[in-house]
Amino acid sequence: MTIMALTLVIDTATAACSVALIDDGHVVAERHEIVGRGHAERLLPMIAELPDGGRADTILVDVGPGSFTGTRVGIAAARGLAIGWRVPVTGYSSTALLAAAEFARDPALARLAVVLEGGHGEVFMQPFSRPILADAALASLAPEAARALIEGRRAIGSGIGWLGALTDARDALPRAAQAMLLPSALRVLAPSPIYGRPPDAVPQQPRT
Numbered sequence: 001m002t003i004m005a006l007t008l009v010i011d012t013a014t015a016a017c018s019v020a021l022i023d024d025g026h027v028v029a030e031r032h033e034i035v036g037r038g039h040a041e042r043l044l045p046m047i048a049e050l051p052d053g054g055r056a057d058t059i060l061v062d063v064g065p066g067s068f069t070g071t072r073v074g075i076a077a078a079r080g081l082a083i084g085w086r087v088p089v090t091g092y093s094s095t096a097l098l099a100a101a102e103f104a105r106d107p108a109l110a111r112l113a114v115v116l117e118g119g120h121g122e123v124f125m126q127p128f129s130r131p132i133l134a135d136a137a138l139a140s141l142a143p144e145a146a147r148a149l150i151e152g153r154r155a156i157g158s159g160i161g162w163l164g165a166l167t168d169a170r171d172a173l174p175r176a177a178q179a180m181l182l183p184s185a186l187r188v189l190a191p192s193p194i195y196g197r198p199p200d201a202v203p204q205q206p207r208t
Helices: 037-049 068-085 096-105 143-149 176-182
Strands: 007-011 015-021 028-036 060-061 089-092 111-119 122-129 139-141 153-157
Touching: 007 037, 007 068, 007 143, 007 176, 015 037, 015 176, 028 037, 028 176, 037 068, 060 068, 068 089, 096 111, 096 122, 096 153, 096 176, 111 143, 122 143, 139 143
Parallel strands: 007 060, 060 089, 111 153
Antiparallel strands: 007 015, 015 028, 111 122, 122 139
16 A cells, blocks of 8 residues: 655664655655664754655654664654644554565565564564564564574564574665555554663662
8 A cells, every 4th residue: 555645754763764755655755874873963964855855744754673772763853843844643663664675575475584683682573474464573582582483484684694694584674765565554653662672771760
């Protein structure tokens, strides 16, 4: 299904900083850079480079899993622009987008596993079947455990390097312009982070 309204898509959950303006399912313009940890510096200038400064009728943002900081940067920008423009904002999962893009790229593929870098020596993993159906919940796993669960699926994502040699694997990062591949049911998540595991920093409890 296509994205019908003029939509600004923001994707900063991984090493990519990616934005796109999509009108009636067609990509009007996009910017996509591999920035590592530089999302906060690049995101707003990239949006400003889009036609009419990226202004749209609705905003769609990657809510994770992925980088804690990158995910928060994208969501904060999406929420701020939504308030300023008085437009709605919703989210989608990075794992679902990567699955949708890979299924579109390879029509013969029936099953895959999305594997993303998760920090602390773990990876985020979620298995999918065509069309874009999650076969299990997202999990943060040690590489050996993730490898054991791939079960003959193609592995895609930024975390495949943690799994050693695989017979069917491809490095991939989410791209905002590919959000049109997601069905509408997968584009209505709340604009709140999906971390995949507990944050490293725990808020200090007030003294009693």
